[in-house]
Each structure stands twice: as structure tokens, then as C-alpha cells.
Amino acid sequence: MQPYDSIQTLFFSPTGTTKRVVQAIAHGIAGPKSGTSAAPTLRNLDLTYTEVPAAQIARKKVTILAVPVYGGHVAPTARQRLEGIHGAGGPAVVVVVYGNRAFEHAAVELAELARRQGFVPIAAAAFVGEHSYSSTATPIAAGRPDAADLAAAEEFGRRVRQKLDRGDLSPVDASRLKERPTPLFATLRFIGFALGYLCRQKRNPVVYLPECDAARCTHCGRCAAICPVGAIARGDETHTDPARCIRCCACVKGCPVGARTFYTPFAAALSRNFARRKEPVTLL
Numbered sequence: 001m002q003p004y005d006s007i008q009t010l011f012f013s014p015t016g017t018t019k020r021v022v023q024a025i026a027h028g029i030a031g032p033k034s035g036t037s038a039a040p041t042l043r044n045l046d047l048t049y050t051e052v053p054a055a056q057i058a059r060k061k062v063t064i065l066a067v068p069v070y071g072g073h074v075a076p077t078a079r080q081r082l083e084g085i086h087g088a089g090g091p092a093v094v095v096v097v098y099g100n101r102a103f104e105h106a107a108v109e110l111a112e113l114a115r116r117q118g119f120v121p122i123a124a125a126a127f128v129g130e131h132s133y134s135s136t137a138t139p140i141a142a143g144r145p146d147a148a149d150l151a152a153a154e155e156f157g158r159r160v161r162q163k164l165d166r167g168d169l170s171p172v173d174a175s176r177l178k179e180r181p182t183p184l185f186a187t188l189r190f191i192g193f194a195l196g197y198l199c200r201q202k203r204n205p206v207v208y209l210p211e212c213d214a215a216r217c218t219h220c221g222r223c224a225a226i227c228p229v230g231a232i233a234r235g236d237e238t239h240t241d242p243a244r245c246i247r248c249c250a251c252v253k254g255c256p257v258g259a260r261t262f263y264t265p266f267a268a269a270l271s272r273n274f275a276r277r278k279e280p281v282t283l284l
Contacts, residue, residue, distance in 0.1 A: 004062045004164050006041040010085060011066040012048050012078035014228045014248035017129025017145060018097040019046070022066045024150040025093065025125075028157020029062060029164075047081040048228045057119075059088040062164065065114055066095040068129070070246075072104030077229060077246055079113065087119035091169055093160055094124045099131030100141035101190075101274045102179055111174035123160050124174045125282040127153060132249040133264060138271035152280045163284055172283050180278040190273040197265060208264040209245055210252050212238040216259035223251035223260060 007026050013019035023044075030040045040062075045052065057063050067078035074096070092114045096106040103126045111121045127149060131140035145153065200206075212223075217238055224232040231244035232251060240251075252260045 004040075004060060004091065006043070006058075006061045007064065008057055008061045009042070009044045009064045009066070010047060010082065011045075011064070012068065012075060012081060012228070013046070013066075014048055014068070014226075014246075014250040015130070015132060015253050018066050018068050018095075019048075020150065021095060021097055021127045021129065021145050021153050022064055024145075024153035025064055025066075025095065025157040025160070028154035028159075029064075029093075029161045031158065031161055045085075047078065049226075051081055052084055056086045056088055057090060059090040061090055062160075063087065063090060063092040063119060064095060065092055065110060065119070066097065067106070067110060068132075068248075069096050069098035069103045069106040072102060072106060074106050074109045074113065075246070075248075079109075082113060082117065086117050087114070089118060089120060091122045091164065092119035094121050094174065096126050097129040097145075098126060099134070099270070099274075100128050100144070100278050101131075101270060102182070104179075107174045107177045111172070115171075120169060120171050121174065122163060122169055122171060123156075123282070123284045124172050124177050125153075125156055125280060126177060126179075127280045128278055131270060132247065132253075133262065133267040133270060135252075135261075135267065138267040140267070140270045140274065141277075149280060152282075156280070156282045159282070159284055174283065177281055177283045180281065182274065182278075183276065186273040186276075190269055193265075193269045193273075207242055208247070208262070209240045209242055210247075210249065210260050210262040212240075213259045213261070214238045216257055218257055218259075220256065222254055222256060226250045226254045 134140040224234040231241040
């Protein structure tokens with residue numbers, strides 16, 4: 001993969017789904033070490049908990065930019081943290097991870113952001129990860145990315161490697177990354193729910209936040225440690241700052257005693273209407 005002999009991953013992944021996809025893609029790009037050639041170096045930059053100072057990625061690195069999708073868009077916190085990273089005209093792979101509903105504008109937005117930051121998007125992909133609202137009662141892409149997803153991610157990485165080996169640095173048009181279809185009835189049913197929800201919110205606004213069962217909470221501090229935006233204070237783990245919370249549900253999924261829960265009417269609607277498995281889509 002000369003001269004692109006190093007890989008840089010940049011990702012935002014509160015519940016770990018995006019991170020797992022990125023690692024599989026990077027493994028595919030790196031490929032097995034052959035002969036006496038050195039394996040490509042790999043550097044992971046986790047933007048989940050760190051606002052990285054302004055930095056520039058060397059032109060000879062292959063960069064993987066990966067973010068979760070929030071409501072069909074690049075997660076705002078991920079966007080803010082990526083804006084401090086600049087490329088130098090080097091190739092980038094843009095990846096969005098969504099909860100089995102739709103990625104909508106996210107891939108195009110991430111590709112545009114990559115270009116503005118000085119990267120050349122040579123590949124794009126959308127993978128499915130367990131939705132942040134998923135629970136035992138309302139499963140939404142539960143357990144994903146699974147083994148099949150990770151195998152597809154690694155294969156995608158190998159195809160990126162082949163493109164680089166050919167010396168092909170042609171940019172891709174992320175708008176050509178097409179959604180997997182959802183049955184029409186399920187789509188219409190979800191739209192009806194969403195419109196009704198917006199009407200109810202106009203009449204009687206409700207702010208949905210993760211809740212904590214004080215009787216079960218052991219004040220271990222894990223929720224505070226894994227919250228990517230500091231919405232939970234150590235020593236005051238039963239409360240969540242509504243001004244900071246991004247509803248990523250890292251605190252819910254990471255609580256070792258199950259003291260944290262998150263209720264939103266969207267969870268049941270998503271679980272009901274988007275149960276059919278969607279496969280990853282890629283573009284090279």
C-alpha cells in the first residue's frame with residue numbers, strides 16, 4: 001500500500017458500535033503481513049471522550065472517519081470534534097453507523113465535512129449498529145454489528161486496500177450510497193407516529209432523559225466516566241443534566257447494575273417498524 005503505509009482512525013462511539021465497525025475496516029485495509037514487508041501502522045483516535053486540539057493528518061495516511069447517525073444526520077457532537085482535525089489532501093474512508101431505520105443525509109454530510117477538512121473521500125459506507133434506544137422490551141438492531149456485519153466491514157476494508165494499491169485516489173460521490181428499502185407500510189406507519197408525536201410535543205412539550213433508580217444505584221461512577229459530554233457528575237449519579245445529555249444511552253447500556261433506563265415513545269415505534277434486517281451498503 002505504498003506510500004499509504006499507515007492508517008488513522010477517527011471515530012465517535014458512545015456505545016462502542018461505531019468503534020467495532022471501524023476496527024474491522026482498518027483490519028481489512030491493513031491486511032495480513034506478507035514476506036518481509038512491514039505491516040501498516042495503525043493509530044486510533046477516539047473522539048468520544050476527548051475534544052482533540054487542532055491537528056493535521058499526514059498526507060501519507062489513510063484516514064477512516066466514522067460517526068453514528070442521529071435522526072438522519074451526523075451526530076452533532078461528533079461533527080464538532082471532527083472539525084478540529086485537518087487532512088493534507090490524503091485519502092479518507094467515510095463511514096456512518098445507524099440504527100436500522102435510515103442514514104438519510106449523514107453519509108453526504110460526513111463526506112462534505114471530510115472535504116472541507118482537507119481529506120479526499122475515496123470510499124463511503126453505511127453500517128448498522130444497535131440503536132441507542134434499543135432494550136430488551138424494544139429491540140432495535142439488537143446485537144449489531146454482529147459477526148456478519150464485521151466480516152462485511154473487513155471485506156470492505158480489503159476492497160479499499162485494493163483501490164489504493166491500484167493508485168486509484170478518485171473521490172466518490174456519497175449521494176450514490178443508497179439506502180436499503182423499508183416496507184412502504186412500515187414507513188408510512190412511522191411517519192404517522194412521528195407527525196403525531198410532533199403535534200403532542202407542541203401542545204405539551206416533554207423532555208425525555210435517562211432516569212436512575214436511586215435504590216439500585218451503587219454510585220460506582222461508571223455512568224459519569226463513560227458519558228461523552230459530561231452530563232452526569234461523579235457523586236451525583238442519579239441526575240442527568242438535560243442541557244448536556246445527547247441521549248446516546250451510553251450510561252444506560254454501561255450501568256453494571258441496570259440502575260439506568262431511558263424511555264422515549266420513539267423506541268417502541270422504531271422497534272415495531274424497523275425490525276427487518278438491513279445490510280451494510282458501500283461505495284468505492
